[in-house]
Amino acid sequence: MAPHTLASASYGKDLVRILRVVREPSDPSCHRIAEYTVRCLLSGQSLVPSYTEADNSPVVATDSIKNTLNLLAKTLPGDTVLCPEKYVLHVMEHFLRRYAHIDGVEVDLIQHRWSRIALDADADGRPLPSLQPHKHSFIRDGNDVRTVRAYASRDGASRRGVVRYLKGGIKDLVVLKSSGSAFYGFLRDEYTTLPEVQDRIFSTAVDCEYAYSLPAAKPIDELLQAPAKLLPDFCAASSRAVAHVTHTFATHSSPSVQATLFKTAERILDDGACQAVADVELTMPNRHYIPIDLKWAGVENLKEDQAEVFLPTAHPSGLIRAKIARGDGGSKAKL
Numbered sequence: 195m196a197p198h199t200l201a202s203a204s205y206g207k208d209l210v211r212i213l214r215v216v217r218e219p220s221d222p223s224c225h226r227i228a229e230y231t232v233r234c235l236l237s238g239q240s241l242v243p244s245y246t247e248a249d250n251s252p253v254v255a256t257d258s259i260k261n262t263l264n265l266l267a268k269t270l271p272g273d274t275v276l277c278p279e280k281y282v283l284h285v286m287e288h289f290l291r292r293y294a295h296i297d298g299v300e301v302d303l304i305q306h307r308w309s310r311i312a313l314d315a316d317a318d319g320r321p322l323p324s325l326q327p328h329k330h331s332f333i334r335d336g337n338d339v340r341t342v343r344a345y346a347s348r349d350g351a352s353r354r355g356v357v358r359y360l361k362g363g364i365k366d367l368v369v370l371k372s373s374g375s376a377f378y379g380f381l382r383d384e385y386t387t388l389p390e391v392q393d394r395i396f397s398t399a400v401d402c403e404y405a406y407s408l409p410a411a412k413p414i415d416e417l418l419q420a421p422a423k424l425l426p427d428f429c430a431a432s433s434r435a436v437a438h439v440t441h442t443f444a445t446h447s448s449p450s451v452q453a454t455l456f457k458t459a460e461r462i463l464d465d466g467a468c469q470a471v472a473d474v475e476l477t478m479p480n481r482h483y484i485p486i487d488l489k490w491a492g493v494e495n496l497k498e499d500q501a502e503v504f505l506p507t508a509h510p511s512g513l514i515r516a517k518i519a520r521g522d523g524g525s526k527a528k529l
């Protein structure tokens with residue numbers, strides 16, 4: 195039999211589900227929560243025999259990986275676990291510190307939405323003067339999620355763990371505007387049937403992923419020893435990124451998905467709260483809404499300014515994707 199080589203490999207636990215509750219010390223009935231779905235994969239040269247020679251001795255069981263994710267979610271300080279980027283950094287640091295034979299740790303995390311329920315009346319139904327956020331009741335007010343993807347591996351010489359990439363993001367943020375979007379002036383040839391439009395529906399499910407540039411080549415344990423000094427404010431950057439996605443979508447008079455996408459990324463990169471972001475990758479499907487022909491009933495519904503009833507079409511959709519980096523070339527040069 196011809197020899198074959200293991201070209202690449204990683205293993206671990208996927209779909210680890212965790213909810214962390216943090217009780218305010220001054221009022222234990224007031225909670226903050228974070229719900230995550232986590233994938234954590236390990237890799238390393240020492241693991242090769244587990245694939246090629248059925249030698250399980252270097253294998254940290256995927257069950258132990260899951261246990262570790264659960265225990266860290268309990269033992270790390272609440273503020274750390276509630277910040278998904280920080281939790282991920284601690285997870286990577288843990289595996290590289292605890293297992294000298296593990297060379298790389300990859301973590302992908304999804305944070306599910308839970309927003310506080312806002313009450314307009316008290317428990318007895320008496321109206322409140324203004325909306326009051328409840329102390330420990332939450333609502334899933336959207337299917338968009340916050341994401342973190344990261345990879346850390348050992349530095350060749352020192353063997354200390356270094357973050358190779360750390361990316362925050364949002365996924366599946368569904369938006370629609372019924373005006374303020376045009377598409378004209380595009381290439382016309384023998385394949386073109388699409389009419390030019392000055393005003394159309396624009397709907398998309400935004401995926402936005404931004405790469406952080408962390409202090410160059412600092413080992414993860416050092417980053418975590420002085421996090422306030424060395425780490426960006428991940429949550430501020432995340433909420434500003436979401437704000438720019440929605441604000442730009444609503445207010446930019448859109449000549450195309452491409453141009454709106456680029457403007458969104460520019461605004462994120464120009465925001466002081468996103469200084470540590472080196473590049474932004476945006477994916478925007480163009481979910482078409484097609485005016486329905488009602489001529490059969492003698493009703494005009496196709497003219498741009500008279501179209502009122504549309505067919506939402508799931509497929510095909512356009513798909514516009516781009517990564518926008520700072521002028522200096524972005525994350526690759528810095529991480």
Ligand SMILES: O=c1[nH]c(=O)c2[nH]c(=O)[nH]c2[nH]1
Nearest residue numbers: 377388449450451452480512
């Ligand atoms: O904003 C758009 N960009 C395109 O590239 C495109 N192509 C298309 O058919 N419609 C649109 N809309």
